[in-house]
Amino acid sequence: MTPVVELQGVTRTFDSTPPVEALKATDLVIDEGDYVSIVGPSGSGKSTMLNVLGLLDTPTDGTYFLDGTDISRLGERQLAGLRATKIGFVFQSFHLLSHRTATENVMLAELYSGRDRGGRRDRAIAALEQVSLGHRLDAFPPTMSGGERQRVAIARALAANPSLLLADEPTGNLDTVTSEAILALFDDLHASGLTIAVITHDLDVSLRAQRVINIRDGVVTETTPAGR
Amino acid sequence: MTVETPPPIPLPPDASNPHPVTASSHLGVRDLLSESVTALTARPARTLLTALGTVLGVAALVATLGLAKTAGNQIVGRFDELAATRISVKPETGGFGSTNRQVSVIPWDAGDRLQRLNGVVSAGTKSDVDVGGELARAVPVIDPLGQTAFQVPVLAMSSGTFGALRTTLETGRTFDDGHDMRADNVVVLGANAAERLGVSRVDNSPAIFIGDRPFAVIGIVADTAREPDLLSAIILPNQTARSLYSLSAPAEVHVEVEVGAAELIGGQAAIALAPNSPDRLRVSVPPSPRGVQGQVEDDVNALFLLLGGISLLVGAIGIANVTLVSVLERTGEIGLRRALGATPMQIARQFLTESASLGALSGLIGTSLGVLATVIISATRDWTPVLDPWLPLVAPILGAVIGLLAGVYPSVKAARMEPVQALRSF
Numbered sequence: 191m192t193p194v195v196e197l198q199g200v201t202r203t204f205d206s207t208p209p210v211e212a213l214k215a216t217d218l219v220i221d222e223g224d225y226v227s228i229v230g231p232s233g234s235g236k237s238t239m240l241n242v243l244g245l246l247d248t249p250t251d252g253t254y255f256l257d258g259t260d261i262s263r264l265g266e267r268q269l270a271g272l273r274a275t276k277i278g279f280v281f282q283s284f285h286l287l288s289h290r291t292a293t294e295n296v297m298l299a300e301l302y303s304g305r306d307r308g309g310r311r312d313r314a315i316a317a318l319e320q321v322s323l324g325h326r327l328d329a330f331p332p333t334m335s336g337g338e339r340q341r342v343a344i345a346r347a348l349a350a351n352p353s354l355l356l357a358d359e360p361t362g363n364l365d366t367v368t369s370e371a372i373l374a375l376f377d378d379l380h381a382s383g384l385t386i387a388v389i390t391h392d393l394d395v396s397l398r399a400q401r402v403i404n405i406r407d408g409v410v411t412e413t414t415p416a417g418r
Numbered sequence: 419m420t421v422e423t424p425p426p427i428p429l430p431p432d433a434s435n436p437h438p439v440t441a442s443s444h445l446g447v448r449d450l451l452s453e454s455v456t457a458l459t460a461r462p463a464r465t466l467l468t469a470l471g472t473v474l475g476v477a478a479l480v481a482t483l484g485l486a487k488t489a490g491n492q493i494v495g496r497f498d499e500l501a502a503t504r505i506s507v508k509p510e511t512g513g514f515g516s517t518n519r520q521v522s523v524i525p526w527d528a529g530d531r532l533q534r535l536n537g538v539v540s541a542g543t544k545s546d547v548d549v550g551g552e553l554a555r556a557v558p559v560i561d562p563l564g565q566t567a568f569q570v571p572v573l574a575m576s577s578g579t580f581g582a583l584r585t586t587l588e589t590g591r592t593f594d595d596g597h598d599m600r601a602d603n604v605v606v607l608g609a610n611a612a613e614r615l616g617v618s619r620v621d622n623s624p625a626i627f628i629g630d631r632p633f634a635v636i637g638i639v640a641d642t643a644r645e646p647d648l649l650s651a652i653i654l655p656n657q658t659a660r661s662l663y664s665l666s667a668p669a670e671v672h673v674e675v676e677v678g679a680a681e682l683i684g685g686q687a688a689i690a691l692a693p694n695s696p697d698r699l700r701v702s703v704p705p706s707p708r709g710v711q712g713q714v715e716d717d718v719n720a721l722f723l724l725l726g727g728i729s730l731l732v733g734a735i736g737i738a739n740v741t742l743v744s745v746l747e748r749t750g751e752i753g754l755r756r757a758l759g760a761t762p763m764q765i766a767r768q769f770l771t772e773s774a775s776l777g778a779l780s781g782l783i784g785t786s787l788g789v790l791a792t793v794i795i796s797a798t799r800d801w802t803p804v805l806d807p808w809l810p811l812v813a814p815i816l817g818a819v820i821g822l823l824a825g826v827y828p829s830v831k832a833a834r835m836e837p838v839q840a841l842r843s844f
Contacts, residue, residue: 237838246757246837267761270443274759281841285754289460301453302759304444350758358841 192258194353194385195220195243200252202238212238214408215252220354220387225380227388227399235408237358240389244356245273257353274303278347282359284339286331292318292342293327299349317345321375337368344375348384355379357388361395373398445764454771458779465776468740471733472780472820473787476813478729480788481795482722487804488796502680502704503539504644507671507687510698523692523699524668526656529578531690532671537679542579543668544645547572547659552629554652556615570611571651572628574659574668580606582672583644588612590620590637593655597636601657605633608649612638628652631662644672680704730820733780737824741773745832752832753840766833770825777821781814788813 195218202213212235220226230236241247242254245261248269254261257276261269278299286295296314318327321341331339340360347355357376361369373395380386380400388399396402404411458465509523524543525531532541553567580592588609597604605626607617617624617635624635633654642648659665671691675683684703688696745752752765760768789810796803 237842241838244757246841265442267442270756270759270761270764272759273757274443279754279757281754283750285750285841287751287754290456298755299758301449302443302445302755302764304442307446307448 191222193219193221193255194224194257195387196255197242198253198255200242200249200254202242202247203250212408213242213249216408216410218403218410220385222353222385223380223383225376225386225388225398225400226403227390227396227401228403228405229390229393229396230405231391234405236389236391236405238408239405239410240356240358243354243387244277244279245269270302271304274300275350276353278350278352278355280340280343280347280355280357280360282362284331284336284343284363286339286342286346288331291328291330292323292334292345295331295342296346296349299346303350314345314349317349318342320348321345335368336364337371340364340368340372341375344372348379353385355384355386357386359390359392360388361390361392369395443759443761443764445760445767450764450768450771451775453768454775457768457772458776464740465779468737469776469780469783471736472730472777472817473733473784475726475728475730475733475820476781476784476817477787477791479723479726479816480785480809480813481791482726483809484788484792484803484805485795486722487806488792488801491802491804503675503677504704505673505675505680505684505687506702507673507691508669508700508702510700523695524671525691526576526660526668528668528671528691529576529582532673532683532687533578535683535686535690537676537683539674539676540578540581541671541673542576542582543574543656543671544579544583544648545574545656545659545665545667545669547574547654547663547665549628549663554611554615554626554628556617556624556626568614570614570628571647572659572663573648573651573653574656574665575648575653576656576668579672580639582674583642583648584674585639585642585648588638588640590635592637592639598655598657601661602655603631603633603658603662604636604655606637606639606653607635608639608651608653609641610650611652626652730816734820734824737773737776737780737821738827741769741776741825741828742831745769745828748832749835749840752835753837753842756835756837757841762833765835766829769829769832770822773825773828774818774822777824778814778818780821781817784817785810785813 197216197218200213200216200218201211204210204212216239228236228239238247242249245256248262256272259272261272264272287298290298293311293314296317297310299317300310300313315324315327318324318341321344323338323341323345326334326338326342329338331342334342340363344355344360360376361372364372376386376388377398386399388395390396402413404413507524507528526543529542532538549572551569554570554572555567557566577592577594577598585592590606592606593602593604596602607615607626612618612635615626617626617638620635620637625632626635627633633652639649639653654662656665656668671687673683673687680703684701687701688699692699755765755768756762789805792805793803795801
């Protein structure tokens with residue numbers, strides 16, 4: 191079976207003086223259905239990893255296969271198309287548009303995917319029901335709690351039916367109770383077969399994952415949580 | 419030393435993959451428009467304030483052009499209503515050596531000929547009649563105490579001339595074609611002539627004498643809008659003057675035309691009257707209203723168009739400014755859209771569409787205000803508002819173009835934003 195993500199010697203160097211190697215010759219495989227957390231202190235290369243995995247940045251060296259596609263051979267439009275169809279992003283600060291309802295925010299997920307407009311609203315509603323927000327369809331983000339907003343963001347990530355759910359500090363702006371609820375939702379999604387990669391500096395969050403990838407000074411090492 | 423990396427090995431496409439590899443990012447036109455409109459309506463107050471500069475600019479332009487046109491039309495209409503409907507035809511003077519002899523080629527039926535032209539309201543001839551110094555008097559009695567006989571000018575006219583000169587009757591009637599054809603001894607008196615001769619009513623069939631010839635007075639002309647000399651004259655039918663006083667040919671033709679027909683009839687009149695020698699007639703046509711109108715418009719336009727242009731420029735700067743602020747404010751949204759699969763081009767297109775829509779909206783509101791201003795100002799002055807039909811169509815497009823131009827720089831800035839940094843910004 192083709193892994194969802196396969197990094198072969200992926201390196202990302204920034205052209206500053208002196209040049210910074212934020213990611214050093216990394217090999218990483220994420221199989222379908224994996225729940226991976228990527229942990230490390232700030233400045234360790236986490237963000238670079240997130241951007242490379244999310245196709246927001248391209249490696250300076252090495253090869254990245256996403257669902258078997260070598261992304262180094264793709265142009266900007268095709269990369270953007272892959273982002274739209276294969277990757278669902280969840281951000282620390284939710285990034286919801288405050289003047290649109292929950293449903294309209296989720297509908298944004300399909301805007302650039304090339305799917306036709308018909309049924310877009312239905313698919314958005316289905317995604318919101320999947321995260322137990324069927325009762326808040328027409329609510330505006332400013333009227334929602336932090337947990338509800340993050341659920342809307344997760345629904346938006348799910349609406350495109352992605353191969354990989356990529357979450358960047360998904361609980362960074364939430365209290366512990368709400369965080370627990372969001373992590374439980376991730377557990378459920380994992381159980382239903384979704385491939386998830388969570389980038390975090392929070393050990394409690396990372397321990398929920400099946401695999402833990404440590405990143406420090408651009409070097410990746412894998413540990414398996416105790417008890418698994 | 420660099421080591422060449424081997425070319426990537428192409429992998430077979432995953433059959434279970436629901437999305438083909440070539441699925442490139444796509445943003446439909448309807449989606450693009452609805453995204454832009456949603457963004458504009460999210461903050462209506464700001465949108466309207468942003469639009470204000472362009473609204474005023476377009477309104478100023480439309481009102482300027484509209485009022486210039488209206489005023490131009492108005493000025494022409496005011497001083498030309500009487501003159502613009504009047505044509506007169508006279509024989510060309512001179513021709514043979516140094517003598518200033520008039521060679522009249524005007525036919526007796528000049529009135530009828532011109533009446534047939536489309537656009538002629540009324541037409542007829544008018545000629546001075548030489549009665550050989552005979553005096554006119556009302557009664558055949560010689561009163562030794564007072565003057566009863568006068569030297570009164572005598573005119574010959576055709577029945578249509580009264581209409582062509584816009585005469586109004588004090589009493590009685592004018593002569594008709596029958597009187598003319600039979601050369602009846604009837605006269606119509608001008609108001610002043612009637613007073614001198616002591617004729618004030620016609621119901622008792624008064625008679626006047628020119629020399630010893632009696633004539634029945636059938637009407638008295640109270641006033642005329644043109645050719646005031648007929649008020650002090652005795653007016654005979656053409657054929658009467660011809661048979662009694664040997665009038666050789668009509669001296670001049672007067673034509674009343676419909677408004678706007680003067681130029682056309684002016685060109686046709688000479689040919690209709692003298693098909694064989696139209697160049698021997700001199701046709702006096704009122705000055706073309708178009709020339710006067712154009713001059714007035716040009717004067718008014720130059721100044722106000724400049725003002726309108728300046729306010730449009732200010733409006734464009736306003737749109738550019740606010741769009742730029744909006745791009746900076748929406749950094750997070752731009753990052754999100756990039757993450758959701760937007761290309762830099764699509765981001766640029768969205769902001770361009772937003773500013774162009776805003777410009778078009780401004781243009782639309784501005785055009786409405788401009789038209790409204792033109793109508794209101796015209797109404798307060800009792801003018802007829804006149805507007806070029808293309809103006810309300812072109813003005814909103816002008817607004818859209820201004821919005822488009824104003825959006826170029828902010829859009830480029832938005833497109834160049836790094837999604838990574840944009841996403842971390844809030």
